Amino acid sequence: MTSPVRVSGVSRIxxxxxxxxxxVAIVFLVPFLLFEEWGWxxxxALVGRLSRLPFWARLEERLRxxxxxxxxxxFFVPVVLLLPVKVLALFLFSHGxxxxxxxxxxxAKLAGTAVVARIFQLVEGPLMRIPWFARWYPRWKAWKDRVLNLVRQSRPWRVVRVFNRGIYRGWRRLREG
Known part of the structure; x- marks a missing residue:
């Protein structure tokens, strides 16, 4: 049996x-991850305030x-329910x-994130009893945290943070002064 001939560089492709x-995936995912991290x-908590309403409190109890x-x-119902809204957005884009x-x-992104985050808080325990979910969720979370830590350590991120702090301090002085 002969060994296959390797062309230099082909195995590296x-x-x-x-x-x-x-x-490329990280470049496209980072804005999404940052939004999720900021808004989750x-x-x-905003959607959680709705639990003061009797109907909403009963709904949350059923979810638990x-x-x-x-x-x-x-957990996936809001994702499916928002698809027609996203199609509407595409329709609006296509018509100028x-x-x-x-x-x-x-x-739609704000509402979807709010509802999905609240539902996840309510059903995380049962989700972790699904073997594949329990195996993959911590991996996803660890990967996401690594990517976000890299972003937060980057120079552009630090520059924007310093700029935002300066604006916030100036705004606070303006309001107090």
């Missing part, structure tokens, strides 16, 4: 392609008692209403 795809807790696969379904399309997308 898959590794290079994988590196390029990973870099505050938006979930769902079995694992019901919890997974509940870019500002309206962006507005619809931003509002």
């Amino acid at each position: 898959p590794r290079l392609l994988r590196s390029v795809l990973r870099a 807790e505050p938006l979930a 008692r769902l079995p694992p696969w019901g919890a997974l379904l509940a 209403h870019a500002a309206s399309g962006v507005t619809v997308l931003v509002l």
